[in-house]
Amino acid sequence: MDFDFDSDQIALRDSVRRYMRNAVVPRIAECEKERNIPLDVLAGLSEFGYIGGMLPEEAGGLGLDYVTWAMLLEEAGYHWGSLRTIVNITNVFLRLVNEHGTPEQKAHFLQPVLASKKAVAAAFSEPNHGSNPAGIEARAEDRGDHYLLNGTKLWITNGLAADFVIVLARLHGPQGDLGPSLFLVDKAQAPIEARLVDKMVLKASGTSELFLNDVELPKSALLGAAGAALKIVSVGLNSGRLNIAMGAVGAAQAALDLSVEYAKTRKQFGKPIGQFQLVQKHIVDMMVRTEAARNLGYKAAVSMQKGLPSRIECSLAKLYAAEAAHEVAKMAIAVHGGIGYSTEYPLERIFRDTAGGVIPEGTAEIQTLIVGREVLGLSAIV
Numbered sequence: 548m549d550f551d552f553d554s555d556q557i558a559l560r561d562s563v564r565r566y567m568r569n570a571v572v573p574r575i576a577e578c579e580k581e582r583n584i585p586l587d588v589l590a591g592l593s594e595f596g597y598i599g600g601m602l603p604e605e606a607g608g609l610g611l612d613y614v615t616w617a618m619l620l621e622e623a624g625y626h627w628g629s630l631r632t633i634v635n636i637t638n639v640f641l642r643l644v645n646e647h648g649t650p651e652q653k654a655h656f657l658q659p660v661l662a663s664k665k666a667v668a669a670a671f672s673e674p675n676h677g678s679n680p681a682g683i684e685a686r687a688e689d690r691g692d693h694y695l696l697n698g699t700k701l702w703i704t705n706g707l708a709a710d711f712v713i714v715l716a717r718l719h720g721p722q723g724d725l726g727p728s729l730f731l732v733d734k735a736q737a738p739i740e741a742r743l744v745d746k747m748v749l750k751a752s753g754t755s756e757l758f759l760n761d762v763e764l765p766k767s768a769l770l771g772a773a774g775a776a777l778k779i780v781s782v783g784l785n786s787g788r789l790n791i792a793m794g795a796v797g798a799a800q801a802a803l804d805l806s807v808e809y810a811k812t813r814k815q816f817g818k819p820i821g822q823f824q825l826v827q828k829h830i831v832d833m834m835v836r837t838e839a840a841r842n843l844g845y846k847a848a849v850s851m852q853k854g855l856p857s858r859i860e861c862s863l864a865k866l867y868a869a870e871a872a873h874e875v876a877k878m879a880i881a882v883h884g885g886i887g888y889s890t891e892y893p894l895e896r897i898f899r900d901t902a903g904g905v906i907p908e909g910t911a912e913i914q915t916l917i918v919g920r921e922v923l924g925l926s927a928i929v
Contacts (some may be wrong), residue, residue, distance in 0.1 A: 556615055563595050567626040575627055578751040579896070582743060583708050584633050584681045590663035595619065597634050599641045601786075606645045606653075607661045617793045617848035621841075624797025628900030629751035630927065631794040636704045639783060640667040643729070645735045647771035647779055656711055656731055670700040670757050671780070681777060683727055685759060689720035694730065694769070696762040702912060706755030707741045710734055714759070715780070719771050726774030729763055737762050741803035748903030785847075785857050788865035788914070792844045794844060795872035795904045799837040802872075802879035802897050806830060809883055820882075829878045836875050840868035859921045866914035869904035 552560065568677055570591055588599055601616055602608025611619075623631035637660065644657050652912050659665040676682045682737035683699025706712070713735055718728040732739065740758040771779050807830060810821030820826050847860035876898040887894045913928075920926045 552614075552618065556618060559595065559615070562617055563619065564624045566591065566595070567622065571630065572626060575751075575893075575896075578629070582745070582750055583753050584630060584751050586663050586666055589633065589637065592634070593661075597623070597767060598637060598663060601638060602641060602656070602661075609640075610712050610748075613848040613852040614661065614845065617789060617845060618729055620790055620793035621797040621800070621844070624794030625801045626797070627751075628794060628798055628897070628903075629749045631797070632704055632749050632752040635787065635790045635794075637667055639669050639685070639787065640711065641928055642783060643713060643770065643779065644731070647729075649654045649767070651767060652731060652770065652813045655733070658713065658912055665710040666705055667706045668703050668712045668755075669715075670703045670706065670712050671715045672702045674699060674701045680727065680780065683715055685714070685716040685719055687714075687716040687718045687728060687730060687764075689718065693728070694718075694764040695728065696732075696759040696764060698759045700757040700759070702744070703755045703757055705753045706896075707743050707767040712739065713770065715776055716759075717796055718769075720773070729770040729779060730775045731769065731770050732762070732764065732780050737764055745879055748899050748904075750899075785851060785861040788861040789844065789847050789851065791904055792840070792847065792861070792864035794870040795843050795868040795901065796837065796841045798897050798901050798904075799833070799840060799868075799872040799875040801831070802894060802901075803837050804878045805835045805894055805897075806879045806882040807832060809886075826882055828902075829882050833875045833878050836871040837860050840864070840871045843867050862864065862914040862917045862921075866918070869901075873898075873901040884923070 571588060578588070584646075589626070592598060596609045596611050596615070599606075599608040599618060600611040602610070604610050609635060620631060620634070623634055640655065643661055644653060648656065652750060660667055671680060672684060673683055675684065685696065685700065688695045698716060700706070700714070701860055704756060711731065714730045714732055718725040721757060740760065742756045742758075744754045744756055746754055767807040790896050810830060811819055813820050821830070843860075843864040847864040848864060850860040862878060876894070879894055880898055883894060886892055887898070916927050920928065
């Protein structure tokens with residue numbers, strides 16, 4: 548399958564690379580320490596389509612195709628895993644509001660995010676529920692003239708810094724349990740207590756625990772139809788898996804590039820270590836995995852661009868690329884030796900960040916079961 552970029556895509560890619568090197572990479576160490584990516588970093592990326600680029604032009608986006616979007620995600624993953632994660636959650640928020648929001652909701656929530664004036668989060672997972680969103684325990688009670696939210700959310704990207712949050716909660720009304728529903732929360736109007744969850748991967752992504760303690764929301768906060776959350780969210784699963792896959796491809800390429808350069812310049816026993824057979828074996832194995840992951844990723848992007856179901860393509864891409872990227876990073880550490888562990892060198896961060904790619908948007912085990920179900924027509928998911 549032909550994944551060659553056209554001249555416009557190549558020009559965009561080259562512009563993104565220059566901007567990342569000059570304006571973003573110098574900010575990484577500071578942001579990793581602060582556990583947050585400021586809005587001004589995102590604002591600078593908007594012109595390239597990273598914020599709302601997939602939205603139609605009439606909604607304030609650029610109407611990008613999936614292959615171009617995949618290319619942008621690869622570049623984000625190449626330079627900084629946490630940035631790719633924040634870009635992902637920001638665009639999930641924008642897509643959901645654009646597709647299911649009322650005109651009033653779009654005016655309040657959409658435009659400030661497109662302008663990088665407000666940070667966002669999507670509070671779906673809980674301490675007891677990640678891969679099974681149907682089992683969520685967070686509760687929204689219909690109190691007649693308002694909703695009352697209670698529950699706990701965990702592993703919420705950007706949860707501490709977010710101004711706006713989409714919350715997944717089970718709606719209970721006079722008719723009983725109406726099912727999982729989505730609610731838009733402006734934290735300036737309905738404060739949510741948040742706690743930063745420090746972790747070894749994606750340190751600047753601001754992962755948080757949110758505590759919904761009698762959070763009062765207006766009736767206008769409901770996003771989409773009551774009880775329709777799972778159907779609404781499931782539509783974006785393929786996009787999320789493509790996002791993870793292409794970010795992993797970028798991270799793998801970064802680890803490979805660092806290793807090739809190091810193998811050419813680092814000398815032992817009077818010659819570059821790249822002349823040693825075992826080092827060359829590592830380099831070639833890294834390249835095989837990176838190229839295989841890239842091809843699976845762009846194949847999934849092309850499938851989505853054609854409007855095909857793409858479940859197998861996106862799950863395979865996410866499954867393989869996420870695991871391959873960490874394998875590549877591990878081999879890169881072997882090529883570099885002790886310097887690979889240094890926090891002053893980017894490989895240590897790449898190694899940690901790629902360890903987390905197998906979990907979001909459905910774990911490796913879930914992707915395996917999805918592909919098995921599609922191939923066999925038999926579900927192993929209860």
